[in-house]
Amino acid sequence: MKEDIQATHPHAFYTMIKEDCEHQVFHRPICTRFPPEPNGYLHIGSAYAIHMNASLAKVFDGEFHLRFDDTNPLKEDEAFVQAILQDIRWLGYDPGPHIYYGSDYAETIYEAALKLIERGAAYVCDLSAEDTAIYRGTLTESGKESPYRNRSVEENRQRFEAMRAGQYASGACVLRAKIDMASANMNMRDPILFRIIHASHYRTGDSWCIYSMYDFAHPIQDWIEGVTHSLCSIEFKDHRPLYEWVQEQLELAEPSRQREFGRLYLQDSVTSKRYLRQLVERGDVDGWDDPRLATVMGMRRRGYQASHIRQWVAEIGLIRHESVVDLHTLDHITRADLQGSTKGYMTILDPIKLIITNRDQHETEWLDIPFHTEHDVFGSRAMPFTRELFIEREDFMEVPEQGYRRLTLGGEVRLKGAYYVHCHHVVKDELTGNILELHCTYDPKTKSGSGFQGRKVKGTIHWVAASDAVPLEVRLYHSLLRSDAKFNEKEPDWSMLLNPHSLVTYKNAIAEGSLSRVESGERVQFVRHGYFIEDMKDSSSERKVYNRIVALKDSWKK
Structure with a gap:
């Protein structure tokens, strides 16, 4: 296991930690952490960050901590905590016997703020949020010092204690670090350390009304917690000087080291928690677990397996900047595993009736058809072959296009695992002209496995006997966003961004009867359509719903 992890980490993080161990920089075990805020759900970028931290800790026999960054009572909730825990455990990462919470350190962080005040390195500022932003300056202009910056240590301590005691309204004042308003790094221009929020916290209740940034x-x-290497996504790179300043001012022994990796995005999808929330609240998707979303719960509902996601993020390796990855690589991994480990079932998405006119209405022949064409271990099942069958509507064309190899009027195909059929008549709706039925004859000499050596047919199509058909709803998923959409990060126009064909639903699909005996959670192949899993959220005893995980065709390119 260690060798596998090391192979996926031939990069600066691995080298840095290895050198720190060799030089005994830390007199404690190597420790990394993943600190999600419990105000939403994990997505594929989260899975990447978890893998980066957890795998590095494991290869160095260290510790991996899960710590909830819960210092904003306005957005956080226990329900998010439980959902995140479920996702991490499902992904196969062990958060350890102890779960950490930032809110548990409230008193210690408050004492640290008092220490900065005593050192003259922090002050209470009464500027409004608007004025604070103005005083901060711009990327090309230095900031301006707050008129409250030079309050005495005694006055700052008294005011900060009054903030904690609830003597000020929300937003009335803040505690700021006293660093450098002329710094080229905007994060070092007297950043806010504490703010006032009069709201009940999901864990600490009303014990606090000030919360640290x-x-x-x-x-x-x-x-x-003894974290040695604090590995963050790239947007925290400009925050690193402040991270180090805090530790230096507090004189922390063997301070933790912050380093950054690139932020992971999924092509034609949404990973921003803010935008995901917009889509959910607008009703554009079916909740946070919609299979089109890049959330962990959405990918789980779609049918991806945790092992496939772990392999995918491991193969991505270290990225140093913002990077967009293609879902096709994950599909390739998933498909390669499922093609040799799933049973195949006949399923018709858009049925059209086919009547075998030279077969008796009450005659039923049970055909033994293998679940997999290459692996005998899956065995076979008996399918009834009767007078009335269903085939895919797209598998018949009255006037065939060039290269069409399926059933046509006057043409012949093989029914998979059964016989040759020849179409001799089409029944249409008199008003619309839509095809209602196909009338065919079958050739008894052409039974599959009989060794028939006569004429050849160009195509084989799948089928389901009408007497054996079970109703089904089938959902096919495609990219959530249009590939040609231009994303405005400030005010995204979802009506122009969303792919109208991201979800294609077949509400009147049917399947062979043996599909009803599939165990819950079992992944299956629908012949010619791809690999599927039952949607446990929307399925019922009367009507099963199946989600397509991946199609059969592999479009992945190395």
């Missing part, structure tokens, strides 16, 4: 809490929490 992530940039202040982050380095303190890491140090308390």
Whole structure:
């Protein structure tokens, strides 16, 4: 296992940690962490971050911590905590026997703020949020010092204690670090450390009305837990000087080291928690677990397996900048596994009736048809061959196009595992002209497996006997976003961004009867259509719903 992980980490993080171990930089075990805020659900970028931290900790016989960054009572909830725990465990990563919470360190972080005040490195600022932004300056212009910046240590301590005591309204004032308003790094221009929020916290209730900012809490929490290497996504790179400043000001021994990896995006999909929430609240998708979303729960509902996702993120390796990855690589991994491990079933998405006119109405022949054409281990099942069958509507063309190899009027095909059939008549609706029935004859000499050596046919199509058909709803998924859409990050126009064909539903599909005996959670192949899994959220005893995981055709390119 270690060798496998090392092979996927031939990069700076592995080298850095290895050198730290050799030089005994830390007199404690190597420790990494994943600190999600419990205000939403994990997505594929989260899975990448978890893998990066957990696998590196494992290869160095270290610890991996899961810590909930829960210092904003307005957005966080226990339901998100439980969902995140479920996702991480489903992915196959062990958060350990102890789950950490940032809110548990509230008193320690408060004491750290008092220490900064005593050192003259923090002050209470009464500027409004709007004025604070103005005073901060721009990327090309230095900031301006707050008129409250030079309050005495005593006054700052008293005001900060009054903030904690609830003597100020929400937003009335904040505690800021005193660093450098002329810094080229905007994050170092007297950043906010604490703000006032009068709201009940899902864990601590009303014990606190001041809450630390992530940039202040982050380095303190890491140090308390013994985190040696704080691996973050790339947007925190400009925050690293502040991370180090906090640890230096607090004189923390053997301070944690922050380093950054690239942020992972999924092509033609959405990974931003804010945008995902918009899609859910607008009703554009079926909740956070919609199979079109790049959330972990959405990918699980679609039918991807945790082992496939772990392999995928491991093969991506270290990315140093923002990177867009293609879902086709995950599909390739999934398909390669499923093609040799699933049973195949006859399923008709858009049925059209086929009547065998030279067969008696009450005659039923049971055909033994293998579940897999290459693997005998799956065995076979008996399918009834009767006078009335169903085939795919697209498998018949009255006037065939060039190269069409399926059933045509006057043409002949093989029914998979059964006989040759010849279409001699078409029944149409008199008003619409739509085809209602196909009338065919079958040739008894051409039974599959009989060794028939006569004429050849160009095509083989699948079928289901009308007497054996079970109703089914089948869902096919495609990219959530249009490939040619231009994304405006400030105000995305979802009406122009969303792919109108991201979900194709066949509500009147049918399947052979043996599909009803498939165990819950079992992945199956629908002949010619791909690999599927039952949607446990929407299925009922009366009507099963199946989601397509991946199609049969592999479009992946190395």
